[in-house]
Amino acid sequence: MPLSGWLPRWMTGYRRHWWWGDVTAAVVVTLLLVPQSLAYAAVAGLPAGIGLTASVVPLVIYPFTGKSHAQSVGPMAVTSLMVLATLSKFATPHGADYVALAALLALLSGAMLVLMGMLRFGFLADLVSGPVMAAFLAASAGLIIVSQLAALAGLPGGGTALPSLLAHLWRVRGALDPAAAGFGLVSLALFAGLRRVVAPSLLSAGVSERMAQAAGRAVPCLVILAGMAVCRYLLPGLPRVGEVPSGVPELALPWSVLGRVPDLVVPAFFIAIVNYVQSLSVAQWLAQRRGDTVDPDRELLAIGLCNLGAGAFGAFPVTGGLTRSVVNESAGAQTQLASLMTAALMLSVMLFAGRALAWLPLPALAATIIVSVSGMLTFAPLVRAWRTDRADAAAWAATFGLVLLLGVDAGIIAGVVVSLASWLWRSRQPHMAEVGRVPGTEHFRNVLRYDVERLPGVRMLRVDESLYFGNQRVVRERILERAGGDGGIRFLVLVMSGVNRVDASALAMLSDLDGALAERGVTLYLAEVKGPVGDVLERGGLLAGFSGRIFLSAHAAWRFLSMPADFQI
Template identity: 35%
Template sequence: MLRLVRLLPPWLIHPNRDGLRDDLIAGSTIAVMLVPQAMAYAMLAGLPPVVGLYASTLPLLTYALLGSSRQLAVGPVAIISLMVFTACAPLAQSGTTDYVALVLLLTIMIGFIQFVAGLLRLGFVVNFFSQAVISGFTSAAAIVIALSQMKHLLGIQLGTEKNVFKLVAEIARHAPEANGATLALGAASVAGLWFLKKRFPHFPSAILFVVVGTLLSYFGLSKLGVETVGAVPRGLPGFTMPRFSLDAVRHLVPAALAICFVGYMESISVAKYVAARAGHKIDPNRELLGLGAANLVASLFSGYPVTGGLSRTAVAYQAGARTQRAAVMTSVLILLTLLLLTPLFYYLPKAVLSAIIVVAVGALLDYKEAVHLFRIKRADGLTFLLTFVCTLAIGIEQGLLIGLVFSLGLFIWRSSHPHTAELGYLESEGVFRNVLRHPEAKVYPGTLILRPDASLYFANTKFLEDCLAQDVAGRPGIRWIVLDMSGVNDIDAVAVDVLEKLVGAYRHRGIEFAFAAMKGPVRDVVKRAGWEEKQGHVHYPSLQHALRGIRVLGDSGGDL
């Protein structure tokens, strides 16, 4: 019971009036944003628009109870909606009962994976994935999302082609069939929304265009072939139990894992950013629990996958949200919308909803990030570019997977090829430095000083062995090898064994080893390996001590 109470948010355990007005204002602001966005994103996911509203009610309340962020605005987002469509469209016709059942099954799978990951405290895993992958993926996804809305902006029929280049060709082929009224409304909506977003970023422009577009449709545009949302069911979301099928689960597992990862990355990134500015901390594992529970609830009450939204969270923070009472207010207002206002959406043009999507995802196309990554480190720039191109050319899930594999491959390669520097004494500063960067640094006759700048483990000891062999081969007359271990934070048993073998092999060649500046955790490992009892395994607290100990320097320090 005490553990359950600890999971509850402070604003619920110790309610107070501080910031209540700000929370109510922020919650109302987000509700005004979320109603048209949720309907638009549900349409992007191949679902009836009302499903987006369902996903914006009870899931928000659930996250508000369990999540650790005070300002995170949870709900439907564009990228997750596209990934849902990409996963389910090959298995059923979008909008049908079977399709909705697949989405509910996918949602409960996502919720289960996230919730269990939170219980197992796996939030740290996200640290292994490069931001370059996410940036490349979201930039490509923004293009895919925008192109997928051309059918509603032009009033034409398009297939479910995943390859962007083929999709562009299909759009060009069907463009002459565009409905003039739909094209005019869509173009005007995109231009107007973009202008208002740039000039008046806090103005609820989406609601304005929803109202204007609905009125124009009601007074005649619908008769010119402009497609509208149609009847939207009134009432609260009902309880639904997803239909389980082993075959469907097997097909949806890769998509569920990809959506879990992307959703969590988007959510935790914006949550940490806002929390840092607001002066509080985010618990990654509790975020997994909160998002997992929100998606479980979404699957049971006719919703679809949700996560923290970047733009809505930023607006919530700027509007003064202090706690998740703002999310509660948002949820209540959308419930009231479902109860009272859904008949007003009958004449809402789909072109307006698509325009909202296109303008919203425009911020995700971040070419500046690519330039920044290439300037700072070319490998990260290549990761961005590879993920971007593969997502466009092959598909959403495949592009993300390729980017992740490439990123992890780079990580493994870097850790297996640690930077290793030969050191010399820089007399002008009184320190040891890399002789490649400081050719004037003094080296000592018969002594090679090396510093590996990484933890030593089974995958990189061969690289260290090769570095030693290369340096010794180029320096005849070497009598001592001094390893500066100050850059080694950890060492495993395999690396200890390899070092022992190296000591023995070089001793047969008349070369001895000395180890300097071992950190505590490393000393603990070598102590358990019995180095103190073994002859020749000498270690010193610093390089100066090591050089004096092997009598390269005199007792007074010589010329150091």
């Protein structure tokens, strides 16, 4: 195979006019990524320099494995919080064992993602419903904000769930550093204010919308630089990041903590799922803007390889970041060459700016984190869910509360359980409607919603859900109730247009239902049985028992039952 066959598509089909957009995006994303990388390492309880490694390595791997043109892979706030919540049980943050465990966590989650990608398990993203994922992100953002209040005020951090975070803040309140607190509040105001002012000001000055938005998102780097100068020359007593090692990332496999693998398997799995869902969501959003598509299984492999790379170089779990990717695209990225150039610029920072980064004040870093995640703390999904489906709203509220009270590690498990429980609850309470014919047509609709015709002595019921062990009892009881409520009912037609699947329990229920209705003098008919469902009925021996009582359509059943009894042969 020629070399071009092994290269990613963006490399073999690169266009010269894409160059400037990729270069511009690389510069802008680097300005955003340096403080963001340091900040997310702090959230994870790791030395700041590891955040730079966690950003550089995936930026080199994803361009050769992923498909998205502007996906930017690296640390994410929620994942960092999950790392802290998981590892603080086994080691002290910032310690050597803690750092090694973070790398092991990345390796485990990466291996799981690669394996799921090879097995084409992209559907696992569906384990977490949209409302549950939105609630998990919102609650995690709330925890991150509260966790950074201590650093913002110059206090030592502590706690991973809301009760422990608030209790810790109360215990250490006496150690409040007025200078650090004042500096943190000023930084917070500058971050929030400048982000709202810079882009509109540039737009009014005639700068393109894309560049104005990109510049607005790069504001944190400018504030961080100003804070470093203040810390170095005016307020040297401020809490600061400290030494940031210089040099390129080196292999640092966590041999010393391999015995902890059994303890980290479950947390690694849920981190892998959250990272995959996040990355896939970003990739899909970017693809839709270009009319492109996303291969979920390939995205699994790509994110898995990025995590394996991060873990091998001593970093922590990574994923596609929405903020970074949006900035990347809005700044003009046309291909993944922008990510490779961003990696080169980040390496330059690691080589030549480590000593300067040591003066980065922790209160300013905390302000960066708070502003970055504040947009995730939104209740809009809850409002939408409440208007559309109260079960989804309940799932959102339950997940949000559990994450706050229990922490992100237990909260994500609870979120998955809530997602599955919500689905089971709705599927075991299927929508059933009595239908009638719309006059002059062959269409059948709900008698409660439309003015329809009905046949005397005939009741037509439509089940809008697959039949399985979880709902077969409820379906049977409802059908018997509807068939027995009126003594004049002689025929019952079960319209199965909404039934896509039946299992063994459902087959037994249909057979039992047929006999129970017969004892009441009611004959059961089936209509609109789909092919796969009919195949199951045949294999289960039920099809022969309904011979002559299965109709291709509801209209065919209507015509048959509307004929005089002498013709119903």
